[in-house]
Amino acid sequence: MIRETIVTTQSAAGEAHLAPMGASVVDGGYLLQPFRPSRTLDNLAASRVAVVNFTDDARIFAGCITGRHRSWPTAPATRLATAVRLAACLAHDEVEVERMEDDPTRPRFFCRTVHRETHAPFLGLNRAVAAVLEGAILVSRLHLMDPERVDREMNYLSVAIEKTAGAAEREAWDWLCETVADHRARAAS
Numbered sequence: 001m002i003r004e005t006i007v008t009t010q011s012a013a014g015e016a017h018l019a020p021m022g023a024s025v026v027d028g029g030y031l032l033q034p035f036r037p038s039r040t041l042d043n044l045a046a047s048r049v050a051v052v053n054f055t056d057d058a059r060i061f062a063g064c065i066t067g068r069h070r071s072w073p074t075a076p077a078t079r080l081a082t083a084v085r086l087a088a089c090l091a092h093d094e095v096e097v098e099r100m101e102d103d104p105t106r107p108r109f110f111c112r113t114v115h116r117e118t119h120a121p122f123l124g125l126n127r128a129v130a131a132v133l134e135g136a137i138l139v140s141r142l143h144l145m146d147p148e149r150v151d152r153e154m155n156y157l158s159v160a161i162e163k164t165a166g167a168a169e170r171e172a173w174d175w176l177c178e179t180v181a182d183h184r185a186r187a188a189s
């Protein structure tokens with residue numbers, strides 16, 4: 001089971017970094033698998049700690065992936081002295097890296113949860129949030145994907161946006177659509 005989360009890590013200089021990341025649920029914690037190269041990977045390898053944040057704010061996923069809005073507020077973690085969490089998360093797990101399996105493409109960080117905290121209620125699933133997540137994954141792979149397939153899948157996802165989105169999901173979806181358009185314009189010029 002993979003939970004789609006926002007992973008917060010910190011550089012050696014103490015700079016917080018947020019990244020949407022799939023966290024595979026394993027016994028006692030998570031398996032995080034950042035592709036090379038990535039700041040999350042560098043930070044995890046150096047600091048050996050992270051926070052796995054659970055949020056239903058689609059703008060954070062879309063904002064980080066498109067670069068339209070990367071600096072979401074953070075707050076100090078509770079147990080891990082050097083770590084930060086997403087200030088507006090619904091809940092978070094603080095994790096320590098127990099073991100790393102290196103790989104030229106996608107190293108594997110096996111993490112143990114040392115603290116879990118809930119901040120706000122989860123108020124149910126929303127199709128538009130799920131559509132933004134799927135759209136964000138498409139946008140993160142624009143350089144690898146056939147443009148017609150991207151259009152087909154974005155068109156399908158837009159139905160859930162039209163039917164079920166609130167203002168936050170619409171804003172997140174607009175960021176994704178603008179990024180697709182920018183990518184096409186750059187490719188054409």
Ligand SMILES: Cc1cc2nc3c(=O)[nH]c(=O)nc-3n(C[C@H](O)[C@H](O)[C@H](O)COP(=O)(O)O)c2cc1C
Nearest residue numbers: 004019020021022033034035038039040136137140
């Ligand atoms: C829902 C979702 C899940 C993602 N899961 C992963 C993942 O498991 N591993 C990964 O390397 N990137 C994943 N990505 C893409 C990263 O968020 C993105 O490439 C990010 O920039 C990571 O690089 P960074 O640490 O340098 O910011 C995911 C993106 C989304 C939208």
